[in-house]
Amino acid sequence: MMVESASETTRTTPSNQNGVSSLSSHSDGGGGREGGSNGDTNGEISPVDLLHLQQQQALQAARQFLLQQASGLNSPSSNEVKQSPVQVPVSMAMLTPQMISPQQMQQILSPAQLQALLQQQQAIMLQQLQEYYKKQQEQLHLQLLTQQQQQQAGKQAAKESLHSPGVPGLRGRKRSNTAEDLEARRCSPYWLEWVWQQQIGNKQLAFQQQLIQMQQLQQQHILNLQRQGLVSLQPTNPMQSLQQAMCPGDLQQLWKEVSGVQSAEEALKQQQQQTGEGLDLSTNSTSSSFPKANTHSTLHSLHNGQSNHTPKRDRYRDRARLFEWISSFSKADLGDEHLMPYTKGGPLSSSHHEEHAGSHPLYGHGECKWPGCEALCDDMGQFIKHLNNEHALDDRSTAQCRVQMQVVQQLEIQLSKESERLQAMMTHLHMRPSEPKPFNQPLNLASSGSLLKRESEAYPEGLPHPPTSAAAPITPVRQGPSVISSSSLHSHSHSHSHSHSHSHPHGVGPIRRRIADKFCTPIASELAQNCEFYKNADVRPPFTYASLIRHAILEAPDMQLTLNEIYNWFTRMFAYFRRNTATWKNAVRHNLSLHKCFVRVENVKGAVWTVDEVEYQKRRPPKMTGSPTLVKNMISGLGFGSLNASYQAALAESSLTLLNSQGLVNPSSAASLNMLHGMGHNDVSSTVEQVNSNGSCSPTLSPQQYGHQVHVKEEPTEVEEDRRSVSLMATITHGNMALPSDRDDRDLEDELPTDELE
DNA sequence: CGGACCCTAAACACCC
DNA sequence: TGGGTGTTTAGGGTCC
Numbered sequence: 088m089m090v091e092s093a094s095e096t097t098r099t100t101p102s103n104q105n106g107v108s109s110l111s112s113h114s115d116g117g118g119g120r121e122g123g124s125n126g127d128t129n130g131e132i133s134p135v136d137l138l139h140l141q142q143q144q145a146l147q148a149a150r151q152f153l154l155q156q157a158s159g160l161n162s163p164s165s166n167e168v169k170q171s172p173v174q175v176p177v178s179m180a181m182l183t184p185q186m187i188s189p190q191q192m193q194q195i196l197s198p199a200q201l202q203a204l205l206q207q208q209q210a211i212m213l214q215q216l217q218e219y220y221k222k223q224q225e226q227l228h229l230q231l232l233t234q235q236q237q238q239q240a241g242k243q244a245a246k247e248s249l250h251s252p253g254v255p256g257l258r259g260r261k262r263s264n265t266a267e268d269l270e271a272r273r274c275s276p277y278w279l280e281w282v283w284q285q286q287i288g289n290k291q292l293a294f295q296q297q298l299i300q301m302q303q304l305q306q307q308h309i310l311n312l313q314r315q316g317l318v319s320l321q322p323t324n325p326m327q328s329l330q331q332a333m334c335p336g337d338l339q340q341l342w343k344e345v346s347g348v349q350s351a352e353e354a355l356k357q358q359q360q361q362t363g364e365g366l367d368l369s370t371n372s373t374s375s376s377f378p379k380a381n382t383h384s385t386l387h388s389l390h391n392g393q394s395n396h397t398p399k400r401d402r403y404r405d406r407a408r409l410f411e412w413i414s415s416f417s418k419a420d421l422g423d424e425h426l427m428p429y430t431k432g433g434p435l436s437s438s439h440h441e442e443h444a445g446s447h448p449l450y451g452h453g454e455c456k457w458p459g460c461e462a463l464c465d466d467m468g469q470f471i472k473h474l475n476n477e478h479a480l481d482d483r484s485t486a487q488c489r490v491q492m493q494v495v496q497q498l499e500i501q502l503s504k505e506s507e508r509l510q511a512m513m514t515h516l517h518m519r520p521s522e523p524k525p526f527n528q529p530l531n532l533a534s535s536g537s538l539l540k541r542e543s544e545a546y547p548e549g550l551p552h553p554p555t556s557a558a559a560p561i562t563p564v565r566q567g568p569s570v571i572s573s574s575s576l577h578s579h580s581h582s583h584s585h586s587h588s589h590s591h592p593h594g595v596g597p598i599r600r601r602i603a604d605k606f607c608t609p610i611a612s613e614l615a616q617n618c619e620f621y622k623n624a625d626v627r628p629p630f631t632y633a634s635l636i637r638h639a640i641l642e643a644p645d646m647q648l649t650l651n652e653i654y655n656w657f658t659r660m661f662a663y664f665r666r667n668t669a670t671w672k673n674a675v676r677h678n679l680s681l682h683k684c685f686v687r688v689e690n691v692k693g694a695v696w697t698v699d700e701v702e703y704q705k706r707r708p709p710k711m712t713g714s715p716t717l718v719k720n721m722i723s724g725l726g727f728g729s730l731n732a733s734y735q736a737a738l739a740e741s742s743l744t745l746l747n748s749q750g751l752v753n754p755s756s757a758a759s760l761n762m763l764h765g766m767g768h769n770d771v772s773s774t775v776e777q778v779n780s781n782g783s784c785s786p787t788l789s790p791q792q793y794g795h796q797v798h799v800k801e802e803p804t805e806v807e808e809d810r811r812s813v814s815l816m817a818t819i820t821h822g823n824m825a826l827p828s829d830r831d832d833r834d835l836e837d838e839l840p841t842d843e844l845e
Numbered sequence: 846c847g848g849a850c851c852c853t854a855a856a857c858a859c860c861c
Numbered sequence: 862t863g864g865g866t867g868t869t870t871a872g873g874g875t876c877c
Contacts, residue, residue, distance in 0.1 A: 631851065650866065674852065680868050687867080694866080 449474065458487055497624070610638050614660065621661045628661055632671070632678040633703075636685065640698045647688065647695040650676065 449455060450470045455462040457478050464470035478484050610630050614621065621628055628635065639656035640648050648656065654672060657664040664671050679685045679696055684703035688695050 633851090670853065673854070676867060677853085677869090678851095680866095 447471075447474075449478075458491060610634050614638065618660070621663070622659075623662055625662045625666075627663045632674050633682050633684070636675060636678055636696070637698050637703055640685075640696060647690070647697045649693060649695050650679070653679075653696065 447467065447470060449457050450464065450467065453463055453465065454460075455464055455470060455473055455477075457474070460477065462473055462477065464473050613629075620626070630638075635657065636653060639653050639660075640646060642656070643652070653675060654668075657671065657675065658668075679687070682702075684699050684705075686697045686699050688697055
């Protein structure tokens, strides 16, 4: 059971794939439901709903971008595509979001880059939230003014009625409780005036309270967002800067704070508990200076239009709204008619809420597609029954929905960034260069030009160029004042790197970067960039076990680890390996034993494992070459089809090398990479220099130097390819070659024993 | 279709 | 005896 869940987590199980298809292919409405939450369609939009709308809008914008990129590549008639006779050697599958499962994308996309888009989404949310609050305040002021006027008018009317002769006055009369007296009292102008004043006073007080609450709410939200690093305001203390780290759970945290869904966090707490924000998430509800409970109750009172608080019911009400909102995601389509909910009938439309007749996004092939369920249901009726029974609105379902929401958002952002990366790659490789494109334009394939030049034109000279993967596709999600500038994006990534490096005892910042530079491996750089992501997200790392083991060993101070230390490294570095230990530990042992590159050394304190780098290089797999055909296959294999996790890992590993090899020849890419690491301009080419001149990039560790018992393994495959690697490296270094055509590209950068370069 | 790679699972042996 | 460690085999998946 554990084993099954282990392998199913990131693999492309039918249920998961169907889950994606339901996400993207069930059309309609792009979340036409979430705006008009149940029973609250009285014209008022709660802040919760507003956040829903903003997130949905941002998501739709990202989808639109992805789709346009795909269509821009796909349709040869778009723009200047005809000018270039060269066909894009990229499978459209990668750019077709409908065909990519979340698990696959999680494995292939670099998570560090998706954060920028997330930031922008949240910035948009923030801005519109502010606008909403402003409107609410104005409306409240207006209402208050109106009430005051009415009060004056009412007073005037009461006075007039008091002096009118038809109504007998009761002044001075002893009060009694008879029905006649009560009726007479009701007719009394004094009583009427008193009641009127009471009502007016109450209303006025309520409005004033609402106004105050609104202001407080706005302040709290801004502060909360700022505290979480969602906005680039100056932090007021170091802790805030630390908390500016953007992790995948940030949006959820935001949602939590807004919606008041306080339970069902267990599924994520474990992932977040290692970070400061995780602690903050769980502890500052009482210690924070921003009382979230007040926020919640305020929201609820505003939302429900009542001042008495029923926290539990409200909580479930919000859960219900969350559920509906998330359900709308699964039914959202990528079709053009659904991309812009605001312009296509609006998100408040609930016309698409009803389930499809005869089909259900969570039902297919006779089984429930709820994540992790796969219960067999003969027909739709049985499925509905099962859905209502097993997946009712409870903490567990809510948590699962939120996890799925997080997954979807991450994947959306990751896909956009990887698409941008692909474009930059193709541009750089003179395959089909394109200029930095805004979101609302298809991939623009111009003449074989210079992306670098355009980039230098696009960004002010004083500002550092943002990371290529985060620059162009991020900003134009929505034009307007809320667009995050490239510099702010950069500062974000910069601060993230810093905050992570400070917040984690192991130091994923400079230390990790040094290690990455030291070994110059794609896995090292990838891990250095996305260390926090893999630590917190239950995502299978796109590396083979052998690569991970090797990295763990090389990362050790003395480049040797015991098996248990390797285990610990896996669990420490990857949330994915914190469960299903039997499976991956067995795999680790299997790899250690099987691969010749791992050498067991009898130490005084037991056996340790070391890496024979020469053997590791020898056993390098063939050959994810850079030829366009293979690149195409690689990409299509990564983002498409039923590639299993293992091969995806291998291919992704190769692809990472390939992508990183761009940095070797592309200074801007190297700069971008380094900036992601929080390096300055002076460090731009340090990696390149280390690779090209230092020659000590990849530490070859001979087992003989340990002088102990060494078990020599026989590995069937012995490939002689070093010479070719060297020649290819030389070619690449000269920059005359778009892509290596014959050789495993991963040797280009780092994993080649660099003494052969000399 | 075969070879190569990777992963998972499992059996087995050894040692503490 | 049980758990950890290490080895080996088998089978499945994907790609070239």
